[in-house]
Amino acid sequence: MLDFFQMILSGIAVGSSYALMALAMVIIYKTSEVVNFAQGEMALASSYFTFMLLTSYGFSFIAAFISAYLFALLLGAVLEFAILRRAKEPNLLGLIIITIGMEFMLLGFVSWKFGADQQIFPFPISPYDSISIGGAFFSMLELISLVIAIFIMVLLFFFFRYSKLGMAMKATQQNPVAARIMGIRTKRIMMLTWGISSMVGCTAGLLISPMLMEPFMMWDSMLKGFSSAVLGGMTSLPGAVAGAYILGIIENLFGGYVSIEFKSVVAFAIIVLILCVKPSGLFARHYVKKL
Amino acid sequence: MDMKREYFEDVRIFTSGAVLFWFVVLIIGLVAIPRVLPNYYVYMANYMAINVIVAIGLNLLVGFTGQISLGHAGFFAIGAYGTVVLMSLAGFPFLLALAVAALIAAIFGFLIGFPALRLEGPYLTIATLGFGLTITLVIGKIELFGGRNGLHTPPLTVFGWHLESDKDFYYLLIPITVLLAWFARNLIRTKVGRAFVAIRDADVAAETMGVNLAYYKTLSFAVSAFYTGVAGGLYAFVLRFIEPELFSLVMSITFLAYIVVGGLGSIMGSITGACLISWLDLQLRNILSIPYLGEWLKSLSQNYFSITGVSNIQYIVLGLIIILIMIFEPLGLYGIWIRTKKYWMTWPF
Numbered sequence: 001m002l003d004f005f006q007m008i009l010s011g012i013a014v015g016s017s018y019a020l021m022a023l024a025m026v027i028i029y030k031t032s033e034v035v036n037f038a039q040g041e042m043a044l045a046s047s048y049f050t051f052m053l054l055t056s057y058g059f060s061f062i063a064a065f066i067s068a069y070l071f072a073l074l075l076g077a078v079l080e081f082a083i084l085r086r087a088k089e090p091n092l093l094g095l096i097i098i099t100i101g102m103e104f105m106l107l108g109f110v111s112w113k114f115g116a117d118q119q120i121f122p123f124p125i126s127p128y129d130s131i132s133i134g135g136a137f138f139s140m141l142e143l144i145s146l147v148i149a150i151f152i153m154v155l156l157f158f159f160f161r162y163s164k165l166g167m168a169m170k171a172t173q174q175n176p177v178a179a180r181i182m183g184i185r186t187k188r189i190m191m192l193t194w195g196i197s198s199m200v201g202c203t204a205g206l207l208i209s210p211m212l213m214e215p216f217m218m219w220d221s222m223l224k225g226f227s228s229a230v231l232g233g234m235t236s237l238p239g240a241v242a243g244a245y246i247l248g249i250i251e252n253l254f255g256g257y258v259s260i261e262f263k264s265v266v267a268f269a270i271i272v273l274i275l276c277v278k279p280s281g282l283f284a285r286h287y288v289k290k291l
Numbered sequence: 292m293d294m295k296r297e298y299f300e301d302v303r304i305f306t307s308g309a310v311l312f313w314f315v316v317l318i319i320g321l322v323a324i325p326r327v328l329p330n331y332y333v334y335m336a337n338y339m340a341i342n343v344i345v346a347i348g349l350n351l352l353v354g355f356t357g358q359i360s361l362g363h364a365g366f367f368a369i370g371a372y373g374t375v376v377l378m379s380l381a382g383f384p385f386l387l388a389l390a391v392a393a394l395i396a397a398i399f400g401f402l403i404g405f406p407a408l409r410l411e412g413p414y415l416t417i418a419t420l421g422f423g424l425t426i427t428l429v430i431g432k433i434e435l436f437g438g439r440n441g442l443h444t445p446p447l448t449v450f451g452w453h454l455e456s457d458k459d460f461y462y463l464l465i466p467i468t469v470l471l472a473w474f475a476r477n478l479i480r481t482k483v484g485r486a487f488v489a490i491r492d493a494d495v496a497a498e499t500m501g502v503n504l505a506y507y508k509t510l511s512f513a514v515s516a517f518y519t520g521v522a523g524g525l526y527a528f529v530l531r532f533i534e535p536e537l538f539s540l541v542m543s544i545t546f547l548a549y550i551v552v553g554g555l556g557s558i559m560g561s562i563t564g565a566c567l568i569s570w571l572d573l574q575l576r577n578i579l580s581i582p583y584l585g586e587w588l589k590s591l592s593q594n595y596f597s598i599t600g601v602s603n604i605q606y607i608v609l610g611l612i613i614i615l616i617m618i619f620e621p622l623g624l625y626g627i628w629i630r631t632k633k634y635w636m637t638w639p640f
Binding site: 029035083086087088089090092093094096097098100101102103104105106107108109111112113114115116117215219223226227229230234261262264265267268269271272275276279280281 | 353357359405406409410412413414416417418420421422424425428429432540544547548551555592595596597599600601603604605606607608609610611612613614617618619621
């Protein structure tokens, strides 16, 4: 029983980072129908930027984090402005390929600059501190990740529901032409969407880097985040979060009871099975395309 | 310029005498390569030929049928491991093992085709991606397949002919490549090929016109997987050693890069794209030894970047090429060729 409780807790902990990546991908997919494979590497670049500020330039922790978010915002906006917007008559495959190209470039730059070795990210909380909840262990870092993830989710909820910019984003997503007629600068909204998504991804990156800091660190989270987003239906923010926690918990239960070795692939098997039954994910309505 | 007056002109394999001429030149050139060029270039040609096979297979699926796959490294792995294991454990002769392994890959492709009937866009991407990752992991866990340590390939004999050097292998590989390219070129001119293209352009319309979606989509996956499986089996003998880490997601993405750079929906494009990217891949591995550029990069790395990570420049170059091609010429190298041809056909005007 205790084992079970522990597995659920670990599942929730790992689910938080998936949830942040999933949210970041869903925000972009909702507004522009781009599956952003570069999401992980955008977060990677922001994390390494923070790492550089902390270790080489002696920034204080708060200052480094604020700069990291600014950097993430700028990076997302610049990528959208300089690359995505320039694509001629893009189709879905073309856009996926472009984001894969961006992913490769960012990955190349980061690993050229910092080398492929593992680095140690000077985070104020050690990943080894832990607290015990009813006999099950929960590391401090995981707890903080969970709190921050929930905070970001609530923030996003209020942002999309009440802020002017959030509503403009929703309008752009629902009907870009009508939104433009109503005076929304849809291109600028698109750019900001990328910026905000990049910031959400950056949060995930900063929470992962104390545990593991190397150029490929975001791949697993990005793929799992993408899977969660697909599981939740790709267009629904609560769906993405729910998908992420479901994935995290199932993964850990499978790892605990069946086989730890196949833990990381069981997610994909489950997703394929679920998609066969519900082709548009769990929480999105399935639209049948008409001619 | 390319005006077609009747059906048989449209489906001819050589559209003009010039095409036939260049084809003959190409074949003669291919035969001559090992006789005139040093061994390293033969190895390079082998590497390219294998990627050409993959690119053609993937283009049949992505470029002609319009289905996305990020899991082709999985089929490649099935082909490679299938061939080696069938030869060393079951004692199959090489060509039979290759064919059986490719058929196994095709069966897996057929199975992956089933979810594809209901999924599209990002949903299909994640399904194929999951397949690719799962295959690599499962192979890495099977002791019979060498697990994480990988496998060495057995000695290669075809009909009593011992293939030892890269040159020998070249003469086995090139006919297979040409044959498969020829088959693909023929396939797209038949009913099947037209059904693929119809599914890509509008699957609902294709279905109402009587194209059996279930049959042709799974067939497309199976054919594509067969090509990739053949390429995988041959790849094992170029490297002479295979391990699960080879068949990563990066490999699947590189496969996609071949056809995107070459041109989606064109056999010629697949060939040029695969040759260009694999050539770049091999060149960029030792980028520091390129004259002038290497020196400059070395000092740049020492001053601003790290010297240990300099090999990662290949990611930057590959990413940059992909992005530039997609932005400026979505039809790839083939599109550039078509545009140039059209420009010079009517040149003074």
